[in-house]
Amino acid sequence: MGKIIGTAGHVDHGKTELIKALTGIDTDRLSEEKERGLTIDLGFAYIDLEKSGRIGIIDVPGHERFLKNMLAGVGGMDVVILVIAANESVMPQTKEHFQIMRLLGVKDVIIGISKIDTVDEETRFIVKEEVQDLIHNTPYEDSPIVEFSSVTGEGLSQITEVLDERVSKIRERGSKNQFTRLAIDRCFELKGIGTVITGTLLSGSIEEGEEIVILPPGHKTKARQIQEHNVRKNKVLAGERVAINLPGIEKRMVERGNIISKEGQLSQTDRLLVLIEPVKETGDIKDLTRVRIYLGSGEYLGRLELIGKRKVSSDKKFISFLVLEEKIIALRKDKFILRMYSPMKLLGGGLILDAFPKIKRRFSQDALKEVEKLIDASDGDTLLFYLHGSHLPGENLRKRMQLPPAEFKSICDILLKDGSIVILGDEIFSSNALEAIKKDIIERVDRFHKKNPLKKGLDKEGLRTALDIERNIFDLLLSSMVEIKVEKNYVKLSHFTPQFDEETSKRKKRILASLKKNPFKPDKLEEDDLIRNLVGEGEIVKIKENMYFHRDAVEQGEKLIREAIEKRGPLGVSEIKDLLKTTRKYIIPFLEYLDRIKFTVRKGDLRDLWEREI
Numbered sequence: 001m002g003k004i005i006g007t008a009g010h011v012d013h014g015k016t017e018l019i020k021a022l023t024g025i026d027t028d029r030l031s032e033e034k035e036r037g038l039t040i041d042l043g044f045a046y047i048d049l050e051k052s053g054r055i056g057i058i059d060v061p062g063h064e065r066f067l068k069n070m071l072a073g074v075g076g077m078d079v080v081i082l083v084i085a086a087n088e089s090v091m092p093q094t095k096e097h098f099q100i101m102r103l104l105g106v107k108d109v110i111i112g113i114s115k116i117d118t119v120d121e122e123t124r125f126i127v128k129e130e131v132q133d134l135i136h137n138t139p140y141e142d143s144p145i146v147e148f149s150s151v152t153g154e155g156l157s158q159i160t161e162v163l164d165e166r167v168s169k170i171r172e173r174g175s176k177n178q179f180t181r182l183a184i185d186r187c188f189e190l191k192g193i194g195t196v197i198t199g200t201l202l203s204g205s206i207e208e209g210e211e212i213v214i215l216p217p218g219h220k221t222k223a224r225q226i227q228e229h230n231v232r233k234n235k236v237l238a239g240e241r242v243a244i245n246l247p248g249i250e251k252r253m254v255e256r257g258n259i260i261s262k263e264g265q266l267s268q269t270d271r272l273l274v275l276i277e278p279v280k281e282t283g284d285i286k287d288l289t290r291v292r293i294y295l296g297s298g299e300y301l302g303r304l305e306l307i308g309k310r311k312v313s314s315d316k317k318f319i320s321f322l323v324l325e326e327k328i329i330a331l332r333k334d335k336f337i338l339r340m341y342s343p344m345k346l347l348g349g350g351l352i353l354d355a356f357p358k359i360k361r362r363f364s365q366d367a368l369k370e371v372e373k374l375i376d377a378s379d380g381d382t383l384l385f386y387l388h389g390s391h392l393p394g395e396n397l398r399k400r401m402q403l404p405p406a407e408f409k410s411i412c413d414i415l416l417k418d419g420s421i422v423i424l425g426d427e428i429f430s431s432n433a434l435e436a437i438k439k440d441i442i443e444r445v446d447r448f449h450k451k452n453p454l455k456k457g458l459d460k461e462g463l464r465t466a467l468d469i470e471r472n473i474f475d476l477l478l479s480s481m482v483e484i485k486v487e488k489n490y491v492k493l494s495h496f497t498p499q500f501d502e503e504t505s506k507r508k509k510r511i512l513a514s515l516k517k518n519p520f521k522p523d524k525l526e527e528d529d530l531i532r533n534l535v536g537e538g539e540i541v542k543i544k545e546n547m548y549f550h551r552d553a554v555e556q557g558e559k560l561i562r563e564a565i566e567k568r569g570p571l572g573v574s575e576i577k578d579l580l581k582t583t584r585k586y587i588i589p590f591l592e593y594l595d596r597i598k599f600t601v602r603k604g605d606l607r608d609l610w611e612r613e614i
């Protein structure tokens with residue numbers, strides 16, 4: 001299950017008749033189609049194959065005027081029957097459809113030569129030769145060619161057999177760990193039921209009752225009832241033809257090309273980086289050429305913004321931006337078809353390399369060289385390309401890769417194993433970038449130590465700002481570095497201790513001794529590197545500008561004040577001054593310091609213990 005057969009070929013060559021002969025279903029459902037005997041829009045049927053089970057069929061119009069509708073259907077096809085009438089042989093739309101299938105990378109093509117009841121042996125021989133010429137030197141060179149007649153029934157069983165064999169060999173599209181993406185091709189209202197859409201589920205799955213969202217408009221609804229080929233289903237999987245009844249949605253709110261997905265899975269974009277394979281007949285393509293884009297079941301307008309040049313020739317592939325006139329859902333690796341805006345000539349096929357590209361100077365040769373790396377890049381290579389030798393939050397990277405979390409993780413795991421990336425918290429670093437940042441940190445800290453031998457280290461926040469790394473990532477980074485030690489709010493080299501020369505050591509001793517001698521009436525001290533070092537080490541405490549207490553004095557003062565207040569209740573300044581045997585000059589700043597650190601609290605003229613307060 002989950003595979004789709006399609007038709008292709010020139011108008012009137014017998015596509016619709018073939019589907020009718022194989023399935024009994026007339027896919028020409030519009031009254032205008034029946035009247036004119038001409039397929040205008042996509043038609044839908046299904047066939048029961050022995051090995052493959054029930055498979056959806058999309059019948060397309062062959063008339064060039066309705067190529068737009070053909071393009072809306074061809075995107076989801078796995079196997080295409082290219083129908084060529086024996087009485088007319090290869091015609092313009094035969095060639096055009098064939099080219100479109102090739103450009104979109106349709107996996108399998110079966111050539112059906114129809115209407116053999118209308119020609120003689122010799123004509124059949126000639127037509128077969130022309131068909132051989134058509135497929136020669138293309139990926140479909142070995143495609144089976146089956147001659148048949150829908151009128152006599154000759155060859156029909158062979159068509160069914162070949163189809164079954166081809167379809168059964170196609171790999172299932174993944175449904176697990178995939179985003180849900182259903183390309184809507186029809187929307188209609190049914191009496192008593194409401195709005196119903198149909199489309200091909202390109203990836204993921206949908207369950208009955210599940211919340212879904214219609215993109216781009218963003219309408220939220222749920223899958224009230226699901227059918228596949230007129231049979232009610234609880235769950236549908238990738239590759240299946242699906243009809244869904246959508247409550248709360250009106251027909252006018254939905255259009256062909258809209259996508260059904262689940263909230264938060266897919267984001268819209270209006271600028272793509274693409275690789276284009278032009279059809280040779282196009283001739284030179286100029287910058288800003290206006291184009292029609294056929295992606296999924298949608299048609300969109302946009303312009304080519306060339307990279308590295310103002311003009312490209314159509315004889316080889318080229319990379320370009322594709323700037324859309326509206327936001328659309330487009331994914332990396334999606335293939336699409338381009339036509340000229342007017343006249344609507346086929347321009348070529350395209351492949352999305354990046355759905356959220358970031359390039360500024362598009363005419364520089366470097367820009368071109370850079371993006372060329374994305375051609376044939378694996379998912380891992382693409383991730384590294386997006387990282388661009390730097391670091392990014394994992395979630396940003398996952399969104400740009402447009403992958404579901406589980407799949408993104410498995411790509412990261414491979415890159416982690418081979419050492420190309422390192423993950424710190426939620427941040428993904430290219431290993432080179434991380435090494436460079438670490439080296440930079442060590443150099444900066446080392447330079448700082450050399451310049452400031454008395455200082456314990458470099459201010460952490462300053463270093464972080466200079467490197468422009470998010471706070472928690474920076475902490476993780478520092479803690480992963482054995483060369484670096486973080487103490488409080490500064491960073492130092494692990495083996496570094498402040499270097500005191502002999503004179504400074506002596507001064508340190510003198511200062512500490514003097515502060516100890518006069519604990520509550522200390523000598524005035526000017527702030528310098530040594531003082532800052534002593535404060536940093538916690539040996540002395542800054543009370544105010546030029547006033548420092550020995551650590552023991554602060555402790556002793558706190559002890560005395562606590563005991564006194566506990567005994568006598570809140571105290572005034574002069575009582576505390578007497579308690580510490582000091583003067584107003586010292587006691588006022590000291591009490592203000594104690595208020596600041598929430599040891600004491602001021603109540604009018606009195607001081608109470610902060611802890612008693614709460």
Ligand SMILES: Nc1nc2c(ncn2[C@@H]2O[C@H](COP(=O)(O)OP(=O)(O)O)[C@@H](O)[C@H]2O)c(=O)[nH]1
Pocket residue numbers: 009010011012013014015016017018037038039062083114115116117118148149150151152
């Ligand atoms: N004699 C003959 N006529 C056919 C055959 N298949 C289709 N036709 C006729 O060719 C015309 C076009 O067929 P249709 O299936 O609508 O072509 P489509 O435009 O490719 O879908 C119709 O009048 C069919 O009856 C066939 O195998 N033999």
Ligand SMILES: [Mg+2]
Pocket residue numbers: 015016017038039059060061062
């Ligand atoms: Mg038809």
